[in-house]
Amino acid sequence: MTASFPDLKDKRVLVTGSTMGIGLATAQAFARQGARVGLNGRKAPQHVDDILAGMHANGGQAAFFAADLSSSDGCAQLIDAFVARFGGIDVLINNAGGLVGRKPLEAIDDAFFDAVTDLNMRSVLMTTRFALPHLRESAKRSGQTASVISVGSIAGHTGGGPGASLYGASKAWLHNIHKNWVDFHTAEGIRFNIVSPGTVDTAFHADKTEEVRQRISASIPMGRFGKAEEMAPAFLFFASHVCSGYVTGQILDVNGGQYMP
Ligand code: NAD
Numbered sequence: 001m002t003a004s005f006p007d008l009k010d011k012r013v014l015v016t017g018s019t020m021g022i023g024l025a026t027a028q029a030f031a032r033q034g035a036r037v038g039l040n041g042r043k044a045p046q047h048v049d050d051i052l053a054g055m056h057a058n059g060g061q062a063a064f065f066a067a068d069l070s071s072s073d074g075c076a077q078l079i080d081a082f083v084a085r086f087g088g089i090d091v092l093i094n095n096a097g098g099l100v101g102r103k104p105l106e107a108i109d110d111a112f113f114d115a116v117t118d119l120n121m122r123s124v125l126m127t128t129r130f131a132l133p134h135l136r137e138s139a140k141r142s143g144q145t146a147s148v149i150s151v152g153s154i155a156g157h158t159g160g161g162p163g164a165s166l167y168g169a170s171k172a173w174l175h176n177i178h179k180n181w182v183d184f185h186t187a188e189g190i191r192f193n194i195v196s197p198g199t200v201d202t203a204f205h206a207d208k209t210e211e212v213r214q215r216i217s218a219s220i221p222m223g224r225f226g227k228a229e230e231m232a233p234a235f236l237f238f239a240s241h242v243c244s245g246y247v248t249g250q251i252l253d254v255n256g257g258q259y260m261p
Pocket of ligand 1: 023095097198200
């Protein structure tokens with residue numbers, strides 16, 4: 001059964017880092033609502049044409065935009081390309097992110113610091129910065145709020161697992177910077193919310209053995225990893241002005257009870 005958010009039809013929704021995992025499942029969920037959706041990754045995934053055709057067949061419009069969001073230029077190019085294709089932005093989903101690698105404190109060098117913070121912090125800040133005029137315009141034109149939804153993490157609450165201190169801190173930074181954006185951009189009709197996943201079964205966990213996976217599953221009240229598709233409805237809720245027009249500055253933890261702030 002598909003959740004129904006009729007006001008998302010025709011909304012222009014950009015989902016960063018959406019070639020697979022949570023981003024792709026979310027982009028597909030928006031397409032099912034009839035939205036106009038931008039997919040992004042450093043390069044096009046295999047079968048990109050099939051993915052786009054599936055999204056069209058399900059009632060949406062979709063296009064892929066290659067851009068490496070670790071650089072500010074990449075963020076600017078992505079926004080320009082999306083706006084050139086769809087004429088504006090109503091919803092920005094800052095999903096691109098990842099561990100980069102695992103390094104304990106004593107192994108962290110400048111290159112690793114830059115790589116983790118560029119991917120998880122710079123990308124979100126710069127993409128949001130370049131999207132801002134378009135989000136303002138969306139709110140002004142439609143009389144409804146525009147929406148920025150960033151992907152946080154359980155690691156932003158807990159500090160992260162082995163070798164993931166910088167990643168966890170980057171997500172906590174994200175949880176925090178949204179509060180500032182709420183204070184200074186709500187008057188412009190833009191809402192800022194965070195979806196904070198627990199442990200979700202994607203390529204993110206490709207480095208884990210079966211034994212580790214079972215240990216993690218046992219620590220989750222639901223007894224299993226989440227699925228990417230189970231994250232998507234939280235984004236639909238935050239994007240929908242009808243459902244969440246008075247909700248801003250919030251973190252929605254979607255984690256099977258793994259962590260309760
Ligand atoms: P994933 O590895 O399956 O997907 C990551 C996506 O980001 C891919 O589409 C990839 O192409 C894209 N990407 C990576 N580097 C990029 C770059 N420089 N520029 C543009 N795109 C880039 O991971 P996922 O599990 O779907 O993670 C999605 C988000 O959820 C990330 O922000 C991650 O930190 C967060 N998250 C994941 C989990 C989890 O357990 N899987 C938990 C908490 C938070």
